[in-house]
Amino acid sequence: MKNLFKTLVLSIALMLPFAVSAQDAEVFEGKVVDVQGGAPVEWTLTATEKGEGLYELNFTGDIAEGYHGYPLSDMFSAPVFEFTNGELEGEMRETEPTHESVDEFGDVVNHYIGKMVFIQDVKASAGTKLTGMINTNICTNETNQCQQSSFDFEISLGEREAVVAAGEGTEQNLPLDWGSLISAIIWGFAALLTPCVFPMVPMTVSFFIKGSGSKAQGRFRATMYGLFIIALYVLPIAALILITRFTGGDSVTEDIFNWLSTHWIPNIIFFVIFMIFAASFFGAFEITLPSSLVNKSDAGAEKGGLIGIFFMALTLVLVSFSCTGPIVGSVIIESMNGGIWMPIITMAAFATAFALPFTLLAWFPSMLKNMPKSGGWLNSVKVVLGFIEVALGLKFLMTADQTYHWGILDREIYLAIWIVVFSLLGLYLLGKLRFAHDDKMETLSVKRLAMAIVVFSFVVYMIPGMFGAPLNGISGYLPPMTSQDFRVEGDNSNLNASVKYGDKLHLPHNLKGYFDLEEAIEVAKKENKPIFVDITGHACNNCREMETRVWSDPRVKQILMDDYIICALYVDDRTDLKTEDYYTNKNGIVMTTLGRKNNAIAVERFNVNAQPGYVLMSPDQEILMPVRGYDASIEGFIAFLEGGKAAMK
DSSP, rough: OHHHHHHHHHHHHHHHHHOOSOOOEEEEEOOOSSSSSSSSSEEEEEEEEEETEEEEEEEEEOOOOOEEEEETTTTTTOOOEEEEEEEEEEEEEEEOOOOEETTTSEEEEEEBBSSEEEEEEEEEOOTEEEEEEEEEEEEEEOOEEEEEEEEEEEETTTTGGGGGTTTTTTOOOOOOOHHHHHHHHHHHHTTTTTTTTTTHHHHHHHHHHSSSSSSHHHHHHHHHHHHHHHHHHHHHHHHHHEEEEEEEHHHHHHHHHHHHHHHHHHHHHHHHHHHHHHHHHHSOOOOOOOOOHHHHHHHHTTTHHHHHHHHHHHHHHHHHHHHHHHHHHHHHHGGGGGTTTTHHHHHHHHHHHHHHHHHHHHGGGGGGGSSSSOOOOHHHHHHHEEEEEEHHHHHHHHHHHHHOOOSSOOOHHHHHHHHHHHHHHHHTTSSSSTTTTTOOOOSSHHHHHHHHHHHHHHHHHHHHGGGGGGOOOGGGOOGGGGSSSOOTTTTTTTTTTSSTTTTTTTOSTTTBBBBHHHHHHHHHHHHHHOEEEEEEETOHHHHHHHIIIISSSSHHHHHHHHHEEEEEEESSSSOOOGGGEEOOOHHHHHHOHHHHHHHHHHHHHHOOOOSSEEEEETTTOBBOOOOOOOOOOOHHHHHHHHHHHHHHH
């Protein structure tokens, strides 16, 4: 029993480093120049990376002996910091002044002796060179005679990684996919409201409260119950990743995930499963696991100690499968574009949200009184989830359609189905549509009315998309604009038809570019322009969101059109290559499809294993800037592109 507990704790502990942050803070040093010369203070400047394009600038002034400086609160002698670029976040902070004195007016004055430190948060992209000026008044201690001094400062964010030798690649510091994490947490709480799970909450909590010798013991057992639930969801996928990594390395793990997320076989299977589960939620039939499996687990739960609690958790996971199965599948698939560790992190987020209420209610049993009783409303929740299952299940069919260029689900067809599905959901919430297991609704509750208003508002929002509106809010879940017959921007389907693979692949916003790296390099040499390498995928939600939110900005479009050769590398495209275009990776494996070739190039040449990844490269294949991942900051993206142009000169 003790060994079981130790194994569980050790397993969770081993996964924690991957769940907190994939990126360590990095410190950069700046340069400060005394414009006049001979100032009684010397400044040093450092920047600490805080993540998501935020940097903490630290200005440290070493004051000469016999002099003092003033804080920001001083009306006449406070230092002034001026920035010529970068987006300031919040107010400037400072250390506490080290000395107090009384001036000639009899007022108490605070000032610095020896050292003063000022801190400012700045929003900027990696590779940006921040510049500005510092104006200070440094005064003598004895006579209080002041000397005004000016300093120019500059600091390059990411300068140490800005340029590497051709072929070496760059380390990509990918932030966590917060969209997938938040979605997983929401789904974890939503799963609790299903008829498979909700009735078990009060029963389970009551067991821990009444079946324990003391309140402390009950809380401990409930906590272990929650940890076991998390482990049962997380450990299987963690084991898959670890086994494949240790047996074949990252490339094998990536190949498996790439196959699961893009190949037509698993995507069609997932699509069919979602439709079957949706039909079950609508009341067509009941999906249950074999009773023998559940009974064996339930029998194990009768044992005492931690083993019994483990089997109780296993029973809950098995019994709730008919409701949580498609949710778990969706969470895993959704996270696969965020790197090989994202499925573990995302599943841990889902499982924690799912298990947390059991533990909290056992710790605070009085909260049970405020819980709604089971009833017909649970069936309504199940039906609502059924409609959502239909909508989300289409994403798998769309992925297969895009990667294999079947042309089944164009954007307007996809939107038409979503409009119909959510319209039916709205009618159901209003009581105009009923299923066999639904109770007759005499009156309409305020909650259902509010939900219906939200749903119908969403339907109205989608309708302009049928005529080419970009629909930025859901762009990541829709087929690309290039698949739509009518577009506001006009038809660009033949814009890149003359380039390699241009008959099947397209760029958004009427941009002209290439889909083969070698072809793009040759053109870049002729035109002497840097190359904008877009490592993307048909199934990449964040890629579509970046194209819709960031690339659509007129300034970004203009820079891409005028100053760069664009090369889009689709890592999940299933187009078969000609024999002469086959690519052999570093392990000697021959890649025969365009997606596998591009994925190998992304990993081996640019060290990018998640999408989107943006690489700025010279025609001589020199990396001009650190690789940029998903970041919807338009100003940061512009600074990234401008930095590449500057490094090219």
